Amino acid sequence: MHDDSVHKPKLGISACLLGAEVRYNGGHKLSALCSQALAEHVEFVPVCPEMAIGLGVPRETIRLVGDPAAPRALGSRSQLDHSTDLYNFGTRMAAELDGICGYIFMQKSPSCGLERVKVYQANGYPAEGGSRGLYASAFCAARPDLPVEEDGRLNDPVLRENFLTRVFAYAEWQDLLATGPTRRAITDFHARYKYQLMANNPPQYKAIGRLLGDLGQHDPAEFAPRYFSQLMAALRRCATRGTHSNVLQHLCGYLKQSLSPPEKQELGHLIEQYRSGIVPLVVPLTLLKHHFRHHPDDYIARQAYLQPHPENLSLRNAI
Incomplete structure (x- = not known):
């Protein structure tokens, strides 16, 4: 049976889910499940890829655009392309966080969402089915065996x-x-x-x-x-x-x-x-x-x- 005395496993997590005010509007998405119930049994390693690649708070929103199979992450007003930075950071963190045993990602995020993230087309409408956030996509590609989940699905x-x-x-x-x-x-x-x-x-x-x-x-x-x-x-x-x-x-x-x-x-x-x-x-x-x-x-x-x-x-x- 499970031994509660065993060391706590480490989990990567989108920093906003632990209450860090790192979202584009200076807010957070505090998860009671993560910050209270799970925190007793796991050690969280919070990461905000958008802050990590140099984007400040507050900041313009990022949108995924183009081909859902290979979307680009563009600033919604400036059209600055953050795709390469997010993808490279995901690959880098997959290597650096080699001691984690799972990862909880922020849903619907163009950097962290695992599925159904909106990908906007030239007509202004999102493509059916959506895609995966670019940081999450690179991270999961490098760590295919790692247990991953989105915060919303954990409900x-x-x-x-x-x-x-x-x-x-x-x-x-x-x-x-x-x-x-x-x-x-x-x-x-x-x-x-x-x-x-x-x-x-x-x-x-x-x-x-x-x-x-x-x-x-x-x-x-x-x-x-x-x-x-x-x-x-x-x-x-x-x-x-x-x-x-x-x-x-x-x-x-x-x-x-x-x-x-x-x-x-x-x-x-x-x-x-x-x-x-x-x-x-x-x-x-x-x-x-x-x-x-x-x-x-x-x-x-x-x-x-x-x-x-x-x-x-x-x-x-x-x-």
Whole structure:
């Protein structure tokens, strides 16, 4: 289970989300979720790319214009082109912030937005679908495995839980790399994330399991980044009530010799209530943990799925 005593993972974040008055109008976009709830469990590294490339406060707004596949960032009045500076700064920060385990970007920003950022056309209207902010685009291209999310999407409890699951998995993997990616270490890590992967992405659970079957034929240092890239891509898919229920049923199998028929019936009933949307995930999971405390199993005790992030974040109370 997750150990709250482990060092806090570092997260990059758009500085305005922590209350820094760095927006074009001298304002901020303080996020209570980030500045209060998450700040207890992660260490934030705030960045404002527009300030970093020399734009002051207040300043004219920047707009993305042109081809949505390769937009330019222009000053809305001056038409000064900031594209190269923003893109280069994104590439540079991706290298400098090598110790972070995730990044929270400001939504809709022409520098930081991850998706659906307006890209204006010659007729004055934005293109359908939009694009990605230029700083975020360069940063994410250089760090494709890094968990990233926009602040607005974190208001969705499923997306929030998924993002933080990935952040803490990423942090745990960095600890593994620091001590050396041996075959045993990789195998143990995968065993720990087996049921989390099964919940998020059942097809990739099988595919990555097959990949691990070839580990003995490869140099662990070469194999490790390929494995982890596939794992992080798989974990980007959000678990559903159906896939969570499937994992809960698998975990119940480890208790079949220990529980009485009424206890099995109660647990099965709660899992079905969760599957049907009547209760949140925390309800059957709490009872399951209770039974495992009374009937310990070493393999299950190591499973990240039981507590992939700090318990007092209460992320599974709302999914």
